[in-house]
Amino acid sequence: MTDTRTRILDLAEKLxxxxxxKEFSYLDLAADIGVKSSSIHYHFKAKADLALALVKRHRYRLDEVYARFDRDLVTPQERLRAVLAHFKEYIVDDRICMCGMMAAEFESINPGVRRELVHYFRDxxxxxxKQFSxxxxxxxxTVGLQFLSALEGSLLLVRLEGDASVVDHALDGFVTR
Amino acid sequence: MTDTRTRILDLAEKLxxxxxxKEFSYLDLAADIGVKSSSIHYHFKAKADLALALVKRHRYRLDEVYARFDRDLVTPQERLRAVLAHFKEYIVDDRICMCGMMAAEFESINPGVRRELVHYFRDxxxxxxKQFSxxxxxxxxTVGLQFLSALEGSLLLVRLEGDASVVDHALDGFVTR
DNA sequence: GTCTATAGGCAGATAGAC
DNA sequence: GTCTATCTGCCTATAGAC
Incomplete structure (x- = not known):
């Protein structure tokens, strides 16, 4: 059985x-996990602490993804396609990029978490x-920024039409040209 | 003096x-406008009514913008540049596209407003x-979708670095090629 | 680590006077 | 149209027992 801390992080990430x-509460987490909200506070004293842990874990994981792609995949095209596939997995659960969502909520996010977010997108x-180079x-x-913008924007739009091909079309050209 | 209803809509749009x-309350609106929150409820009974009015007004206004550009500007390049300039005006106030923000909040938005949002992006x-044609x-x-995705995505990212040129670079190529 | 109990605050919303 | 007063419910967070 996964430990409570990890289960909190997993659920908070999904939400x-x-x-x-900002749209879920400690009460929501508690109900789904099967504990009381005070237990959530034991693991993450304030909600801002949870936000920080969430982004830090996400950055760490993305680094692992890059390393794996760099190691296992030969061509830049393959690696770009793999990253795209990675984000497209979210769509079936109506998820978008966690840091993209937080970027939308940027104004109500504290400085420490903002810094982590900035680093996430820079990395x-x-x-x-590197791939486009x-x-x-x-x-x-610039091409990296264009890819990133199109990816984040299309993930935002894909839920409106409920058609996953939106992401493919929005990114069309980057991996083939 | 602008009527209260319009002042509510203007402030709600900005927020x-x-x-x-979801991140502002009737209390916030009331305090800034200088009335009591019950007065806001008089104009928009429930917050969902405010959301609907907001998106409908926004769609109507965008139609007017298209019409003006189609009438006053000669080339598609000029019109695309004008739309880009229109959205870049938001950046100085740390605003992003209102419907892009609502697209991020899609899961907590009711069906009527969702429909309006879908129509906004389709239009x-x-x-x-039409311009790219x-x-x-x-x-x-497809090129229209790519432009739209890159625009929405770059507006999301621009606040992190605080550098407005992010939008220009993300859209670079669409108006010149 | 998880629980019970609770504090203090703010949310959306309504009734009824002026 | 705007006000006062109020309701109910949920939010984040804490104290202290087990």
Whole structure:
């Protein structure tokens, strides 16, 4: 059985991706996990602490994903396609990018979490730039930003029509050209 | 002096663009406008009514913007640049696209408002497709979606770095190629 | 670690006077 | 149209027992 702390993080991540971080309560978490809300406070004293743990874990995991792709996949095209597939897995559960959601909630997020968010997107863009650099693009950071923007934007839009191909079409051209 | 109803809508729109629709209360609106929250309820009985009025007014206004651009501007490039400039005006106030924000909050939004949101983005994409069609693109709807995704995504990201050029770079290529 | 109990505050919403 | 007063419910958070 997974420990409570991890189960809290997993559920909080899912709820952030679907509803937003401000849109669930410790009571929601407690009810779903099967404990009392005071137990959630034991693991994460304030909700801001939960937010920080959430983004830090997410950054750490993304680093692992990059490392795995860099190690196991040969061409930049393969790696870009793999990242796209990774985000497309969210769609079936009506999730979007957790950090994209938090970016929308940016104004009500505290400085420590903001800093982590900034780093998340910088790391992401840097990794993307590296791939486009290997593909011989003239301006890799810009193309990385374009990929990132199109990805975040299309994840925002995909739930409205309920058609996952929106993401494919929005990113069309980046992995083939 | 602007009537109270309009002042409520203006303030609610601004707060939705910065914090999100679920992140402000009737108390917030009341305090800023200088009335009591019961007066806000007089104009918009439930908060869902306010959401609907907000998106409907926004759609109506966007239609007017399209019409003005179609009438006053000659080339598709000029019109695309004008739309981009329109959204870039938000950035100085840390606003993002109101409907983009609501798209992030999609899961906690009621069916009537969802429908309006869907129509907003369809109209936007259709208008964009028309411009790209005139520019001779092979697949105008797809390019319209790419423009829209990159716009929404970059508006999400622009507040993290506080650098407005993010939007320009993310949309680079669409108006020049 | 998890529980019971509780505090203090703010949310959306309504009734009825002016 | 705007007010006062009020209801109910949920929120984050804490104290202290087991």
């Amino acid at each position: 952030t991706q679907t509803k937003g971080f 992401f863009q840097d990794w993307l730039a 290997q593909l011989g693009h003239a301006n890799p950071p | 939705t663009q910065t914090k999100g629709f 936007f994409q259709d208008w964009l497709a 005139q520019l001779g693109h092979a697949n105008p709807p």
